[in-house]
Structure formats: structure tokens, C-alpha cells
Amino acid sequence: MPRITKVAGRAIPMRGNDIDTDRIVPARFLRAITFEGMEAHLFEDDRRLGGPGHNRHPFDVPAYQGASILLVNRNFGCGSSREHAPQAIRRWGLEAIVGESFAEIFFGNSAMLGMPCVTAAPEDMAALMALVEQQPTTVVTLDLVAGTCEAGKLTCPISLPANVREAFVSGAWDTTGLLLDRYEEVNNTAARLPYVAGF
Amino acid sequence: MGQTLLKKVWDLHTVRQLPTGQTQLFIGLHLVHEVTSPQAFDTLRQRGWPVARTDRTFATVDHIVPTRERKRPFLDVMAEDMMTALERNVRDFGIRFVGLDDARQGIVHIIGPELGLTQPGMTIACGDSHTSTHGAFGSVAFGIGTSQVRDVLASQCLALEPMKVRRIRVTGALSKGVYAKDVILAIIQRLGVQGGNGYAYEYAGDCVDRMSMDERMTICNMSIEGGARVGYVNPDDTTIEYVRGRPYAPPADRFDRMASWWKSMASDADAAYDDDVEIKADELTPIVTWGVNPGQSIGVHDRVPAPAGTADPKAITDALSYMGLTAGQPIAGMKVDVAFIGSCTNARLSDLREAARIVKGRRVSEHVKALVVPGSNGVARAAEEEGLDDVFRAAGFEWRGAGCSMCLGMNPDKLEGDQVCASSSNRNFKGRQGSPTGRTLLMSPAMVAAAAVAGEVTDVRELA
Numbered sequence: 001m002p003r004i005t006k007v008a009g010r011a012i013p014m015r016g017n018d019i020d021t022d023r024i025v026p027a028r029f030l031r032a033i034t035f036e037g038m039e040a041h042l043f044e045d046d047r048r049l050g051g052p053g054h055n056r057h058p059f060d061v062p063a064y065q066g067a068s069i070l071l072v073n074r075n076f077g078c079g080s081s082r083e084h085a086p087q088a089i090r091r092w093g094l095e096a097i098v099g100e101s102f103a104e105i106f107f108g109n110s111a112m113l114g115m116p117c118v119t120a121a122p123e124d125m126a127a128l129m130a131l132v133e134q135q136p137t138t139v140v141t142l143d144l145v146a147g148t149c150e151a152g153k154l155t156c157p158i159s160l161p162a163n164v165r166e167a168f169v170s171g172a173w174d175t176t177g178l179l180l181d182r183y184e185e186v187n188n189t190a191a192r193l194p195y196v197a198g199f
Numbered sequence: 200m201g202q203t204l205l206k207k208v209w210d211l212h213t214v215r216q217l218p219t220g221q222t223q224l225f226i227g228l229h230l231v232h233e234v235t236s237p238q239a240f241d242t243l244r245q246r247g248w249p250v251a252r253t254d255r256t257f258a259t260v261d262h263i264v265p266t267r268e269r270k271r272p273f274l275d276v277m278a279e280d281m282m283t284a285l286e287r288n289v290r291d292f293g294i295r296f297v298g299l300d301d302a303r304q305g306i307v308h309i310i311g312p313e314l315g316l317t318q319p320g321m322t323i324a325c326g327d328s329h330t331s332t333h334g335a336f337g338s339v340a341f342g343i344g345t346s347q348v349r350d351v352l353a354s355q356c357l358a359l360e361p362m363k364v365r366r367i368r369v370t371g372a373l374s375k376g377v378y379a380k381d382v383i384l385a386i387i388q389r390l391g392v393q394g395g396n397g398y399a400y401e402y403a404g405d406c407v408d409r410m411s412m413d414e415r416m417t418i419c420n421m422s423i424e425g426g427a428r429v430g431y432v433n434p435d436d437t438t439i440e441y442v443r444g445r446p447y448a449p450p451a452d453r454f455d456r457m458a459s460w461w462k463s464m465a466s467d468a469d470a471a472y473d474d475d476v477e478i479k480a481d482e483l484t485p486i487v488t489w490g491v492n493p494g495q496s497i498g499v500h501d502r503v504p505a506p507a508g509t510a511d512p513k514a515i516t517d518a519l520s521y522m523g524l525t526a527g528q529p530i531a532g533m534k535v536d537v538a539f540i541g542s543c544t545n546a547r548l549s550d551l552r553e554a555a556r557i558v559k560g561r562r563v564s565e566h567v568k569a570l571v572v573p574g575s576n577g578v579a580r581a582a583e584e585e586g587l588d589d590v591f592r593a594a595g596f597e598w599r600g601a602g603c604s605m606c607l608g609m610n611p612d613k614l615e616g617d618q619v620c621a622s623s624s625n626r627n628f629k630g631r632q633g634s635p636t637g638r639t640l641l642m643s644p645a646m647v648a649a650a651a652v653a654g655e656v657t658d659v660r661e662l663a
């Protein structure tokens with residue numbers, strides 16, 4: 001697996017707390033046996049409905065097309081465990097997400113796809129979003145090793161749990177290979193479980 | 200210093216520390232369903248990997264199952280594709296399968312316990328966030344994504360980060376008309392929808408100790424709505440007697456030895472917790488969600504909040520506008536169009552009994568479409584033996600076949616337009632029940648029954 005140490009590119013700000021995976025990809029689009037084309041349904045209902053007080057959805061703003069980094073607020077990706085959500089985001093072309101916090105299952109699913117979800121302080125997120133909204137051409141650079149985010153004149157710390165960062169940086173984020181390695185130890189563990197081995 | 204159940208189970212199932220620092224954890228039971236598995240099986244096929252432990256794997260179909268007409272092929276070609284893919288995958292890989300025509304079929308989180316597959320002390324994973332339901336038995340059970348489903352299929356293991364444990368002691372007695380559903384809604388209201396991030400929730404206290412397994416499952420089911428991937432209750436005699444005699448339970452000659460092991464896995468009295476919270480059961484009233492996440496809830500006699508002065512006024516404004524509510528409006532009296540009793544949260548026999556008790560001798564309001572969807576064929580049969588189906592039908596409810604139904608929009612049961620649904624399910628997210636503008640009010644099954652009869656949100660205690 002490739003090492004992931006840095007992600008750089010333009011960003012797309014997606015404001016709001018507690019954005020759940022049913023909104024990211026509505027359930028009816030889960031009726032599929034592959035992830036192919038899932039990006040077409042990214043925020044589909046929100047984008048179609050708009051509604052009173054809503055401006056154009058960020059994913060429909062021309063200036064944000066081709067962005068590499070998604071900016072979010074608190075508890076992004078809560079709810080259903082559907083990997084269709086991070087798959088759609090990744091397949092849309094986004095390579096990393098920066099936010100105040102992430103729901104746990106979403107965070108893990110994204111990591112498995114090689115898409116880091118890094119956290120930044122709320123005030124830094126606010127500054128970053130404002131900057132990108134004013135100047136969509138701003139290049140945002142996330143350095144996972146140094147733990148920094150740079151965008152124009154703005155620099156702020158970002159964080160990732162040490163283990164997860166290590167997995168990205170060492171290229172070990174696709175775990176299947178690791179788990180299949182030294183399989184005899186798995187059998188040893190199973191053999192000491194009363195419900196597997198019997199008493 | 201004693202240990203928590205989480206720590207004991209975690210340590211016992213730890214294979215090794217991975218070079219990344221994560222823990223390689225053995226998964227004792229892997230439950231598989233049609234929605235989150237096809238891509239995982241495809242990867243196994245491409246790489247020529249077998250399923251590592253077919254003896255620890257069990258599959259069923261629930262999300263896409265039509266609850267009225269089950270004839271194959273399904274009218275929905277995409278659902279039919281998913282069904283065919285799962286049937287082929289379980290056959291090719293040799294996995295035990297409860298299919299569409301099986302008398303044991305039902306929602307995965309209902310049949311696991313019913314069949315005795317779910318047992319204390321296990322690690323349980325499933326590509327579904329409500330896997331926390333199984334924690335009611337004192338297992339460590341959690342939802343995973345499709346790439347992790349692939350990992351478990353291929354290796355029976357996962358690479359995981361350790362969790363902290365928050366004990367939530369529910370003390371005192373629930374008053375009449377207040378249920379396990381209200382307890383978990385109150386917990387989410389108090390701790391927030393992301394309060395459980397990084398935590399396993401251990402539900403304890405005398406109120407939980409007295410609860411049936413059905414009630415404990417309702418509480419553990421919605422842990423994820425509070426942000427906690429894992430929720431569990433320590434195993435006790437109630438747990439043991441529930442499991443005894445079920446098809447996949449340990450055989451009689453070994454059962455008691457197994458049961459004493461189960462009890463030994465419970466948290467020690469002097470275990471240390473990362474956090475400790477008390478919820479007073481006697482102060483709770485029936486709860487209804489008014490907004491677009493499960494933390495946006497109020498007592499049935501309360502008024503919906505005003506944005507001003509709250510922590511996130513924009514979120515409140517947005518939720519009120521989506522729900523068509525005005526700040527300060529009482530929730531009681533809100534008109535409902537649909538009443539749904541079902542889902543892995545509240546479609547077990549005791550839920551149906553309570554709801555039937557409310558509707559017996561009454562009629563569903565004329566403008567309400569009301570349906571009962573038993574969580575499994577097993578629940579349906581048991582309910583029919585007691586005549587509950589007749590009670591519901593006589594009142595004007597539809598009595599359907601088992602499945603996820605209107606809990607999410609993946610099968611023919613969906614809200615239409617901006618219908619308001621009184622629902623015993625677990626998620627009130629925008630569009631969750633299949634219509635992009637549909638509106639969901641979460642509540643206990645008895646409260647749904649009351650809303651069906653009254654045609655509006657109403658306090659079940661006034662009907663009971």
C-alpha cells in the first residue's frame with residue numbers, strides 16, 4: 001500500500017454539525033452490489049432539494065469542483081455504518097477530510113480506504129472554512145507527519161490518533177494483509193476461547 | 200483493581216499488537232447481510248481467499264425484503280440482484296444462511312439472539328451499526344464497514360483501537376407507560392449524539408438489572424445513536440435463562456459450565472471506569488423526538504425548543520424548518536400520517552404485546568396508515584399464537600412479514616412526500632424512512648400505538 005504522508009489541493013467546505021451517512025448517501029442508493037458510481041449519489045437529496053434559506057450546495061459550486069480536501073464541522077458521518085458514504089466521497093475525488101470531530105465508524109471506514117480524517121480545533125476550522133469560501137483557489141496542505149495544515153497564510157495543528165497516523169505513514173492502512181500475517185496466532189487465540197474450543 | 204467486561208473480553212480476544220499499534224482482535228461471531236457484504240465477497244474472490252472461519256459466520260437477509268409480497272424475482276431488480284449475490288456468496292463460500300423462505304428469517308439483530316447465536320463473552324461484528332444490540336448479552340458487539348467485513352471474512356479478525364468505558368447507571372423504577380426506549384432516548388438527550396465517541400457504554404443499575412432481555416436489547420441497540428459503537432449489559436441470570444435451550448446455545452451437558460464462564464466475564468464490582476453517569480428512571484416520562492437526530496427529543500408534554508440561546512441555533516432552526524414546527528410549539532397534538540411499529544429497536548414480542556394492549560378495542564384514526572412489522576418470523580409466529588395479529592388488524596393496522604421495512608428506504612415500505620411518521624425505529628435523520636422530505640418522530644411502540652389511535656402525538660398514559 002502507498003504511504004500517505006501529505007495531501008494537498010483545493011478544498012470544499014461543507015458546513016453543519018452531525019451530518020449523518022443517510023444524508024451523505026441516502027439508503028435507496030445502497031441497493032447495489034458494487035461501489036461503482038456511488039459518487040453520483042453524494043448528498044443527492046440535499047443537493048436536489050436545496051430549500052428555503054439554502055444556497056447552492058457546496059458540491060454544486062463550480063469553484064469547488066476538482067477539490068481534494070473536504071472541510072467539515074462536528075460529528076461528521078454519524079449514524080449508519082455504510083461504507084458507501086466514504087466510498088462516494090473518495091470516488092468524487094476527495095483524498096482527505098478535516099473537521100472538528102468524526103463519528104467513529106465513519107472514521108474507521110475512511111481510514112480503510114486510505115482517506116485520512118484529521119481533526120482541527122473549532123476556531124481553526126472556522127478560519128479555514130472562511131478562507132476557502134472567500135478564496136476557493138487556496139491550496140490546503142495537510143502534513144500528517146508534522147501534524148500541520150497550511151492554507152495561504154494560515155497554519156494550524158491537525159491531529160490523528162498515533163496508531164492511525166502510523167498506519168497511513170507506513171503504508172499499512174489496508175489491514176487485511178497485516179491480519180493474515182502470522183495466522184497461527186489467530187488459531188491460538190481461537191483455541192483459548194471457551195465458546196470456540198468448548199470446555 | 201477489578202476489570203470491566205469490555206477489558207476482559209478484549210484481552211481474551213487479542214491476537215497481538217500490530218506494528219501500527221492497533222490491536223488485532225479475534226471476532227467470535229460474524230453476522231452478514233445483503234447490504235454491506237457483496238463488495239467484500241468480491242474482493243475475496245479476486246484475491247482467491249476463502250472465508251477463514253465459516254464456523255463463526257452466519258448470514259441472513261433483512262434490509263431489502265418486501266414485507267407484503269415475497270415472491271421471487273423481486274419487482275425491484277436491484278433488490279433482486281442483491282438477493283442473488285448473497286445467495287451465491289453464501290453458497291460459494293460455504294456460509295450458514297437463513298434465507299428468505301426460512302422459518303427463522305428476520306432482522307439480523309433479532310434473529311442472532313433468538314437463535315442463541317449471540318452469547319455472553321463473545322466479540323461480535325456485523326456490517327451494520329446496530330450490532331451493538333447484541334451487547335445486551337454481555338458481548339462486545341459493534342458495527343463495521345464493508346472493508347472491515349472483508350477483513351473479518353478473510354481473517355476472522357479486525358485491527359482496532361482500544362475503547363474507554365462509561366458506566367451509565369439507570370436507577371429507580373420506570374413508571375407506567377415509560378419504557379426502555381424512553382431510557383435510551385433520555386440517555387442520548389443527556390449525553391448527546393456524539394457523547395459516546397471513543398466509549399463503550401456499560402448499562403447498569405437496578406433498573407437495568409430488572410429488565411428483560413428484550414428491554415436490554417432496545418437500550419443497547421441505540422448506543423450508536425449516542426455515538427457509542429459498543430453498548431453492553433453484564434450477563435446475569437436473566438441472560439442465561441434467555442439463552443438456555445435456543446438452537447445454537449451450548450448443549451445441555453455443557454451449558455452450566457459455560458454459564459459460569461459467562462458470569463465470570465461480567466465487570467468486577469471494583470472495576471474502574473473512565474466515566475460514570477447516573478440516570479434516574481423514576482424521573483422519566485414518555486419521550487418523543489422532534490428534530491432530525493435522535494438527540495433532539497423532549498418529553499411528550501414539553502414544547503419544542505427555540506433556537507435562541509442554544510449551543511447550535513442554526514441546527515435547531517434547520518431542524519424546526521425541516522419538521523415544519525414552530526419554536527415553542529407543544530409536541531403533543533402534532534398530527535401523524537403514518538404509524539410504524541417495527542425495526543431492530545422495538546419489534547420483539549414484548550414490544551408488540553405492549554402496543555397491542557393499547558390498541559385493543561380501539562380504532563386507528565382515519566387519516567393514519569398504520570403497520571406492524573414483526574422483527575422476525577419467530578416473533579410473528581409467537582405473536583400470532585397469542586392472537587396479537589388479530590388485535591392489530593381489528594384496530595386497522597396492517598400486519599406484515601418480517602424485515603427492516605420502513606426503518607430505512609431500501610424496500611417497498613417508504614414514507615411519501617413530507618408525511619409525518621410516529622415510529623418505533625431508531626433514526627429520525629432527514630429522508631431516513633425513504634422519502635427525501637419525510638418526517639420521523641421516534642418513540643416507544645406503545646406511544647406509536649397511541650399516536651395511531653389518536654391520529655396525533657399523544658401521551659400513552661392517558662390511554663392505558
Ligand code: SF4
Nearest residue numbers: 329542543603606607
Ligand atoms: S431495522 Fe433498521 S436499524 Fe435495524 S438493521 Fe434494519 S435498517 Fe438497520
